[in-house]
Amino acid sequence: MMNIHAPSSPKLNLVRLPHGAGLDLPAYETAGAAGMDLRAAVEDDMPLTIATGRRALVPTGFIFEIPEGFEAQVRPRSGLAFKNGITCLNTPGTIDSDYRGEVKVLLINLGDEDFVISRGMRIAQMVIAPVTQARVAEITETSTTARGAGGFGSTGL
Ligand SMILES: O=c1ccn([C@H]2C[C@H](O)[C@@H](COP(=O)(O)OP(=O)(O)OP(=O)(O)O)O2)c(=O)[nH]1
Numbered sequence: 067m068m069n070i071h072a073p074s075s076p077k078l079n080l081v082r083l084p085h086g087a088g089l090d091l092p093a094y095e096t097a098g099a100a101g102m103d104l105r106a107a108v109e110d111d112m113p114l115t116i117a118t119g120r121r122a123l124v125p126t127g128f129i130f131e132i133p134e135g136f137e138a139q140v141r142p143r144s145g146l147a148f149k150n151g152i153t154c155l156n157t158p159g160t161i162d163s164d165y166r167g168e169v170k171v172l173l174i175n176l177g178d179e180d181f182v183i184s185r186g187m188r189i190a191q192m193v194i195a196p197v198t199q200a201r202v203a204e205i206t207e208t209s210t211t212a213r214g215a216g217g218f219g220s221t222g223l
Contacts, residue, residue, distance in 0.1 A: 076194060079131035083168060085109070086127020089186055101141060101191030104171055106183045114183040121155050121174040124189055132163040132194070139193045140171055146189070151177025154190055161192070 080091065085107050092102040107127030108114045116122045132138050140159030146152040155174040171190045175181050183189060213220075 076133040076136055078133065078194065081129040081131075083107070083125075083127050083129065085125065089127050092126070092128070092192060099191075101193045103143070103188040104140065104169070104190045104192055106171075106185060106187045106189050108183055108185050110185045113185070115180050116152070116173060116175040116183065117180045118151075118175050118178060121172060122183075124171045124173055124183060126169045126171065128169060129166060130161060130169050132161055132165070134163050135196060136163060136194050137161060137197045138169075139195055140169070140190050141193060143188065143191055150179075150181050151175060152181055152189075158193075159190075163197075 082089075089105050089107055092104050094102050104126050106114070107125040114122055114124065130138060138161035140154055140161065141157055142153040152173055152175055155172045159172060161169055169192075173183075173189060
């Protein structure tokens with residue numbers, strides 16, 4: 067598909083697994099899309115039904131090599147969420163750059179009806195984002211600020 071990304075964009079290597087045979091590669095569906103859609107690698111003759119209130123780990127059929135310094139965030143698709151109550155339970159799912167297993171999507175059905183996932187259905191989207199790893203240091207006292215410990219609505223409505 068089209069995309070606006072420069073040649074210097076991070077490169078995402080994918081390895082297709084046997085059950086991913088024939089599936090479209092994850093792709094940006096419009097020129098300015100932030101996320102690439104992920105497809106369900108369920109068997110053709112065995113669609114997956116997620117009963118209302120239940121969850122399922124849905125295979126994508128690919129191993130991703132997320133470039134170092136980046137992560138992938140697996141997020142729900144708003145259409146599925148709005149129309150069917152289907153969302154990612156652990157949103158945003160985190161795909162680490164050192165993960166070499168199959169990317170899977172943890173869906174939950176919060177809708178009123180059972181939901182059937184067929185092979186190739188676009189079930190979620192994945193955003194590639196830069197990551198910073200902090201250097202953790204234990205100290206005995208924090209610096210002082212105007213906010214202090216105020217939070218959770220302390221500034222009013
Ligand atoms: O929606 C998701 C979330 C995670 N993963 C994979 C990639 C990620 O790198 C790995 C570990 O995820 P996470 O760190 O969220 O899991 P954990 O529960 O902390 O397990 P672990 O101890 O394996 O890190 O699982 C997915 O395929 N899909």
